[in-house]
Amino acid sequence: MANLLKKVYIPVSILLMELAARCQMTEYPFFSKQLLYVALFSLAFGFLLCALKPLTTVLFGAASLCLCIQCVYRTIFNTYATIASVSGAGNAIGSYWRETVQGIFKTWQLIPIIALFVIWLIIKKDYFKRLASFAAFAVFQLAAVLCVLSSTSGVMSPAYIYNNVFIPKVCAGNFGIITTLRLDLKNILVFHESEPAVSPTPSADFSAFSVKDNLSPQTTPEIVEYNVLDIDFDSLIQSSSNSVVKNLHEYFKNEEPTEKNDKTGIFKGKNLIWICAEAFSPWALDDNHTPTLSKLSREGFVFENFYNPLWDVSTSDGEYVISTSLLPKTGTWSFSVSGTRLMPFSMPHMLEPFGYQAYAYHNYNYDYYGRNYSYPNLGYKYKGYGNGLNVTPLWPASDLEMMELSCGDYIDSDQPFVVWYMTVSGHLHYTYNGNYMVRKHYDEISDLLESGMPEESAGYIGAQMEFDSAVRYIIDELESHKLLEDTVIVISGDHYPYGLSLDEIAALNGGPVEDENFELYHSSLIIWNPEIKTESVEKYCCSLDILPTLLNLFGLDYDSRLLMGKDIFSSAEPLIPFNNRSWISCYGRYNSLTDEYSGVSPYENYAADTTEKVNQLFSVSADILDKDYYRKCFEHE
Secondary structure (H helix, E strand, O other), X not given: OHXXXXXXXXXXXXXXXXXXXXXXXXXXXXXXXXXXXHHXXXXXXXXXXXXXXXXXXXXXXXXXXXXXXXXXXXXXXXOOOOHHHHHHHHHHHHHOHHHHHHHHHHOOOHHHHHHHHHOOOOOOOOHHHHHXXXXXXXXXXXXXXXXXXXXXXXXXXXXXXXXXXXXHHHHHHHHOHHHHHHHXXXXXXXXXXXXXXXXXXXXXXXXXXXXXXXXXXXXXXXXXXXXXXXXXXXXXXXXXXXHHHHHHHHHHHHOOOOEOOOOOOOOOOOEEEEEEEXXXXXXXXXXXXXXXHHHHHOOOEEEOOEXXXXXXXOHHHHHHHHHHOOOOOOOOOHHHHHHHOOOOOOHHHHHHHHOOEEEEEEEEEOOHHHHHHHXXXXXXXXXXXXXXXXXXXXXXOOHHHHHHHHOHHHHOOOOOEEEEEXXXXXXXXXXXXXXXXXXXXXHHHHHHHHOOOOHHHHHHHHHHHHHHHHHHHHHHHHHHOOOHHHEEEEEEEOOOOOOOOHHHHHHHHOOOOOOHHHHOOEEOOEXXXXXXXXXXXXXXXXXXXXXXXXXXXXXXXXXXXXXXXXXXXXXXXXXXXXXXXXXXXXXXXXXXXXXXXXXXXXXOOHHHHHXXXXXXXXXXXXXXXXXXXXXXXXXXX
C-alpha cells in the first residue's frame, strides 16, 4: 500500500489541487463533462512529473506555486494571468498590494490544501518506475486528448476550444489551470498561419426578419453616403508580401461600411470630455448619493441595452477597447503595446486638423500599464501622478482633486479641446479601512448601512460619490466659462465592479443578477450635452461601439470598415462579443459556457456563423496590433 501511495501521490495531488481551484469557477458546474477532461489532463501531468526525475520535486513545487498564484490572481482580477503577461501581472499584484493581501485571505481555504501536497516523500531513483510513469502519462494524456477531440457537438465544442482558440477562463474551466498554461505556451511558441479572413456568407436570406425591438428607428437619406476612406485594397493586396497583412486587406475589402445618418455631425465643432470611469456601472446610479450621474444617465441619449464586457487585463483592456474600437489580444497588455503602433482613428488624431488641443489625465502612477506611451501615441498631452498631476497620494486618489488640478489646462484656452480622464476613486476594495474614498463618504452612506446593505455594497456607492462630485465640478466649471453648451460629456466604465461578490451586487441590484454570463456586463453609457433632446436608444451596443459612434457624431471622415465596433446610430446589425466568445445580436444570444443559443435563427447556421464572426473580430484585432496594420494600410499616404 505504501509503495502504491508513493507512485500515485503526485498525480493525485495535482488532480486534487486542480479540483480545489475549480471551486472558484462558479460559472461552470463542478460536476460536468469538463470534470473528466480536467481529471485526465491532471493525472497525465502528474505522471509526467513522476517521470522527470530528478526535477520532480522542483517541478511539483513550481506547479503548486503556480496554482496558488493563479487562484489569488483570479480572486483579484476575475481572470487568469497568462505567460505573455507575467511581467505585467507582477506589476499589477505589486501595485495593488492591499488587494493582493485580501486576495490571499479570500483564498485561504485553497492555499493550505495546495501547500500540503508540496510536502511529500522523496521517491527513490528507479528507472523502471520512471518508465512506468512515462507510460501512465502517455495513457492518461492520450485518453484526455481523445475525449476532448471526440466532443465536437455544439458551436464552441471542447474540441474547437482545444484546437482553435485560446481563452484563459474558458480553457481553465474545460481543461484545468495546468493544461491552460500548456496551451498558452503552445499558443506562444507555435506559429499559426492566418486563414483568409472573410466574413461568413449567410446560407439564406433573412432580411424579412423584424428587429424593431433592438434597432433604433433610422432615417434613410435619399442619397446614401458611407463612412469610408479612399483605400485601394486591391493595390494593397497585390503589393503585400506578408500573408497576414494580405489577409487583413482581403477582410476589410469585404467588410460592409456603415452609412452616414441623421446623427452625423450633430456635435461638429464641439469640445469633448471623455471619461473612462473606474468600475462605473448602473449600480453606481443613486438619486440620493450620486445625483449628477443619475441625472446625466436619464438625459441626452439613453442607451437601454449597452454592455461593457470584462477583458483579460480588465482596466487596461477596457481603456483599449473604448479608445481604439479594437478587441484586446489574449494574454497581452494590448494598450501598452499600442503605444508603438499607428492609431489614426483616435479622437485626438482625428480632431487635430481642426485645431483641437488634446489632454489625458490619470490620478494613479503615470507609467502604470504603459500609459506614458499609449496616451501620447493616441495624441494626448498626458499627465498622471508623478508626471505633472500632483494629486494627494491616497488609495484610491480623489477624482475630484484630479478635475480641480487639471481643468485649468484647457478650460481657459481659446482652442477647442478633447480631454480624456481615467479615474481611480471607484477602485476595489470598498471597505472603510481599504478605500480612502469610502472612508471620506462613510457618514453619507450611513443610511445604506443602517438599512442592512453589506459594507462593500454601500462602500461602492461611497467611492462613486467622489466620482459624482468630480463630474459635478466639471459641469459647474464649463457652465461658469460659458462652455457647457459647446461641450459633449461621455462617460462609461472600464469594467463592472468585479471586486464585489455576487451577493454584494445583488444588494445593489435589488436581487440576484439573472443570466450572469451576460447581465453582469449590462452597463451605462452616457453621451450628454444640454442641447440634446432626451432620446431612448434600444439598439444593443457595447464599449466597442463608442469610438465609431463619436466619430460619426462629430462628423469626422473615418473608415468604418477598419474598426471592430459600429456606429450605434447606423443601420448595422448589432453584435456584442464577450471575452469568452459568448455574444449578443439583434436575433438572440449565444452562451459559450453552456454552448446554447437562445433566440431567433434567421437561417440554419446562424449561431455557428456568428460565433465564427466573433472569433474573427478577435483574431483580426490581434493581427492589427501585431502587424501594426494601420501603418501598413496608410503608408502610401
